[in-house]
Amino acid sequence: MTELLAAAQHTRQLAWLGAREAHADAYRLVARRLILDIDAGYRAITHGTGTLEDLVRGLVPPAEQTDGDVPPRGHTV
Numbered sequence: 001m002t003e004l005l006a007a008a009q010h011t012r013q014l015a016w017l018g019a020r021e022a023h024a025d026a027y028r029l030v031a032r033r034l035i036l037d038i039d040a041g042y043r044a045i046t047h048g049t050g051t052l053e054d055l056v057r058g059l060v061p062p063a064e065q066t067d068g069d070v071p072p073r074g075h076t077v
């Protein structure tokens with residue numbers, strides 16, 4: 001859980017950093033690797049019953065969020 005919390009903390013600025021990045025293809029490859037790692041961890045913790053779809057169901061993309069969807073500053077995942 002500690003590693004997942006650290007990853008969440010480190011990824012908070014990805015939208016800001018992505019706006020300044022020029023290598024979309026490389027970004028996509030690394031992002032896919034991270035998604036696969038998160039999926040593998042979730043499958044392991046749920047003993048194979050959890051899916052990637054379980055993780056993303058109900059998420060609201062940042063561009064579509066309202067103030068109520070955004071966690072308070074300093075709030076941990």
